[in-house]
Amino acid sequence: MKKSKSLYHGHRFPPGVISCAVRWYFRFQLSLRDIEELLFERGVIVTYETIRCWCDKFGEGFAHRVKAVRRKPGSTWHLDEMFVTLRGEPYLLWRAVDEYGAELDILLQKRRDKTAAKRFFKRVLRSSPVPRRIVTDQLRSYPAAKAEIQELANVKHVFVKAAARLNNRAENAHQPTRERERRMRGFRDPKRTQKFLSCFGPIREHFALKRHLLRASLYRKHLAARFVAWGKVTEVTRNPSYAF
Template identity: 70%
Template sequence: MSLRDIEELLLERGVVVSYESVRNWCDRFGAMFACQVKAVRSRPGTTWHLDELFVKLRGKPYVLWRAVDEHGVELDVLLQKRRDKTAARRFFRKMLRSYPVPRKIVTDQLRSYPAARSEVPQLAGVKHIFVKASARVNNRAENNHQPTRRRERQMQGFRDPQRFLSNFGPIRQHFALPRHRMSAGDHRAQLRARLASWFRWTVAEPTGVAR
């Protein structure tokens, strides 16, 4: 839903707020909720799938770098102005601050990746697999671009993609269960458990926030 959709849903329930208030709530509390979601999710996989996506910020093109593991779980995103070796190296180093060295890296044939990898000592012994970007072979990363595109359309463009997507990705995936690999009963049970944990996090009053 867009922020205006949420504004209208709250109005239906007797809560009068503007969509800008909803945006402020997301900015204020989103990072806290995203950290709680990351703390309880399972250990990430050992394969990184990396890909880039062009987005517009205030009418100017930017590159959103994204990494997911072999299970399709989003690991991290980084918004940068360029799509070159320096940008790729910065993304590699950001990833290594949060995750252990992977066993394998999968990217398209952008030459910035191997050039940047050669300058990061921790990745010297990591296997690097290249796929053709036009063949849509790197589906793990490309599929994770789709929710971003939908949100970009619904929000009529991003005001701050880095801040929003850093929080949006983990929270969305907390509820995005692999239904095709689960029975209906298992899906309902796991969804109830995740909703219960979400309510525990969001109902509690954040420290230092007045009622």
């Protein structure tokens, strides 16, 4: 039987180092140079451009695997858009989360019309089952696009007042993106922004447990389980803490 190649085939650095660097970048508010310094402190000499290449190469695959191992998405979709500015031009970041606050998908688009909403609905349906209910603000693009998609035509649609900020699941899901946007001094290229945020959400959420709802011992137990799952996702058998 032919042995399959390692995920890290051709890389001179240990898998544990690469996995840890990618996790730090998408999990914490760290720049590439911050990670370069943290690795140097641990005796690993690597440039921030190499770390960028690792994140570009492995981030998307790790994010897809993390989404595959998480619990089944809820039956309610909360959808919302937020404005982001890329090199002075306004864009809309469309986001869908379930009733537990888990990100289902995101899509960066230039417009906010029916075509854009329809494109986003179809994208979410590719990775998530048909919901029982959809919650949105009163943007007219949502019902117009929903009516033209056969799978969603009979799904219950709940509207909330945008000014009242009642769509809390979706509104709260924007906060980490805003924080990261400030840390990176703004996003720039649309394609790179889409790729980064598609990885950022699932990887960050994998480790961002609702700590305020858990006892310290239970929180550590759940976090340890997440690290074990991350090891399987990244094909790193050793604990990341002992990778250096």
